[in-house]
Amino acid sequence: MFKFNFQSENQDETDTISDDLKSSGKTSLQEIDGQEIEISNDHFQNLKQYRESGSSTNLVRGFHLVDLKHVEELATSQKSGEYESLKTAIEMNSDVISGVYEGGLKIWECTLDLLDYLNKESVQFEGLDVLDLGCGAGLLGMHALRKGAQSVHFQDYNAEVLSLCTIPNVILNNSPDVKSKTKFFAGDWGSLHDKLKSYDIILTSETIYNPENYGKLIKIFEDTVKKNGVIYVAAKHFYFGVGGNVYGFENLLRQNERWNTSICFCSTEGVKREILKIVQSADQNH
Structure with missing residues (x-):
């Protein structure tokens, strides 16, 4: 059975990212041109x-x-040439096929961690500009909208995910005027720098599993976070078989004195998961 399933709220997930990447034989993202999906x-x-x-x-x-x-x-009902990335994922029974389909239709456990953290800590979104990076179903961005964000931009690698899943979810959970508060961008991170704007808060989950993509992700942070902005990265502590891990990503960030980092959440059950909070150092804000 194809694995486009929602994670139950009390179920530990296995590391299917690592398994699927190993079976596909690919790791780095192919640079799909960035585009806005209206x-x-x-x-x-x-x-x-x-x-x-x-x-x-x-x-x-x-x-x-x-x-x-x-x-x-x-x-699967569309004619040849449409939604090919999703069709391929269905045929391969895979949650992730690097460079083809990046898992946007699955609710990953770390996304729920970050959503719960934002609620528990009463993180403020009122009047702010927010980016949901690697948005998938759009839960994090929809939370920001519900909490009064001025604007929310959603980004996913696959345009099909945005069109068939993210946008319908956003419409389902908001009034019709949500169109004026939201934008949706598809494509590789390296192709989006001229399309994204500046954000007060960047939310991202399960996006550091592959070290080969760290440079592109950090460049997005550098180009789009506001001076007093905050970035939250939710991830598994270590992605077996792929090499991505919170410690390595945090160390790479700390090589640049621009960033201050801290672990603001660590799971106590199941697969070890963490949330990394990133802000710019005081020197950068002067």
Whole structure:
């Protein structure tokens, strides 16, 4: 069975990122050109039909998410040349195929960690500009919208994920005027620098599993975080078989005196998971 499933809220997930990357024989991301995916009337119409058909939604941490069986059916029913990355993932029964499909339709456990942390610590979003980087289903960005963010930009490697999953989820959980507060960008991080703006808060989860992509990720941070901005990176402590790990990523950041880092959360059960909080040093803000 294809693994486009939602993680149950009390279930430990195995390290499928590592397993799938090893089986695919690829690690680094291919640089897909960046593009903006706009919310269209088709998105609203398709979602209206989805509701009228009686199709169920999945409730995750208070957010209604489109059923991924429906997403799979949409992807596989399209003519040749459309949604090819998702079709390939379905055929290979894989959560991640590096350079093809980056796992955007799965709710990863670290995303729930970060969502819970933001709630528990009452992190403020009112009037702020937020980037949900590697957004997948869009839970983190939708949380920011719910808490009063001025604008939220969602980024995912795959345009299909944004069109079939993220945008419908955002529409489901917000009023129609959400279009004026949101933008959606697809593509490799290296191709997005001229499209993204400056953000008060950057939220990202399960994006440091591959050390080969650290440079691109840090460049996004350098180019887009505001002087007094905050970055939250949720990740497993170590990704076996791939090499990514929180300690290595944090050490790379600390080589540049621009950044101050701290671990603000560490899991106590199951696979060790952490949240890294990143701010700019006081010297950079003068």
